[in-house]
Amino acid sequence: MNHLYPLKFKPIYKEKIWGGNNLQKLFGKQHSSPKLGECWEISGVQDDISVVSEGFLKGNNLEELIEVYMGELVGEKVYEKFGTEFPLLIKYIDANDRLSIQVHPDDKLAKERHGAYGKTEMWYVVHAEEGAQLISGFNKPVDKETYLLSLNHGRLENLMQFEPVKKGDTFFIPAGRVHAILKGIVVAEIQQTSDVTYRIYDFERVDEHGLSRELHTELALEAIDFKAAPEPIRNPSILLNESIELVKCDYFTTCRIDLNQLVERDFSEMDTFVIYLCLEGNCKLEWENGMVTMKTGETVLVPANIENFTLSPIDGPSARLLEVFLES
Secondary structure (H helix, E strand, C coil), X not given: CCCCCCECXXXXXXXXXEEECHHHHHHCCCCCCCCEEEEEEECCCCCCCCEECCCCCCCCEHHHHHHHHXXXXXXXXXXXXXXXXXXXXXXXXXXXXXXXXXXXXXXXHHXXXXXXXXCCEEEEEEEECCCCEEEEEECCCCCHHHHHHHHHCCCHHHHEEEXXXXXXXXXXXXXXXXXXXXXXXXXXXXXXXXXXXXXXECCCCECCCCCECCCCHHHHHXXXXXXXXXXXXXXXXXXXXXXXXXXXXXXXXXXXXXXCCCEEEECCCCCCCEEEEEEECEEEEEECCEEEEECCCCEEEECCCCCXXXXXXECXXXXXEEEEECCC
């Protein structure tokens, strides 16, 4: 009998006007574009649903698997809530140039306008050039009138909170927070399954045809949270072989694990799938029926019915992982 096993998926590559080649250099992604902006590791977004790359389920997409395995794959409560739609989108982003200043709607607004989920997300910084910054919210509370005046007179950046960025920093970006990843940063992004983005300002950028990208000024207005943004989560102290919580919200929990020995993980009380992103080093995941390896840049989805397993580094003294799951 074939059992469910930890799943790897074919990467989904996205060329972007602001992309670069860091995903190839850092993670060995097999794509030749000098403007590779995103690599979607696990996706349930329609028209971009992830396809299994290994094992007896190779060639099946994630939606098909949830339809067959239901709660065994994602967890009973997750299946009851989301059905065959996978609730998270996991990706890497390489900002070789500035992304637009943008905002995402919450669940209520996204459902009313687009029949979609909202987009709460987080970024874990895996690489940052010296002096790199990003934008996370406003630097003080503002009202709509002040915001529109600044936007229409090209002074929006004066209202933004520019944050210095270092490897290991974590930024939580709830729906409604105006934000932008700026030049020289690579992040791992964990987000709700949604591709709804309202572009507010694009730094007067044009494409190779001299055309500006579309802005969504009016759509964004109702979505924006005009309060000042809180401090980001700076690089937490390394506690070896412990799961260190970075972000916990209604949509996901993300932890970091730095391994230098075997670690046991027990999700028997959680009723959830678990995702591991291998950021550095190589490791193996062993469970009752087998073993799977993860090298730097690989991502694995552990089905909900594999409740107990171990993680340990291989081919080197240590490995760094992000661990992502849902809590009931």
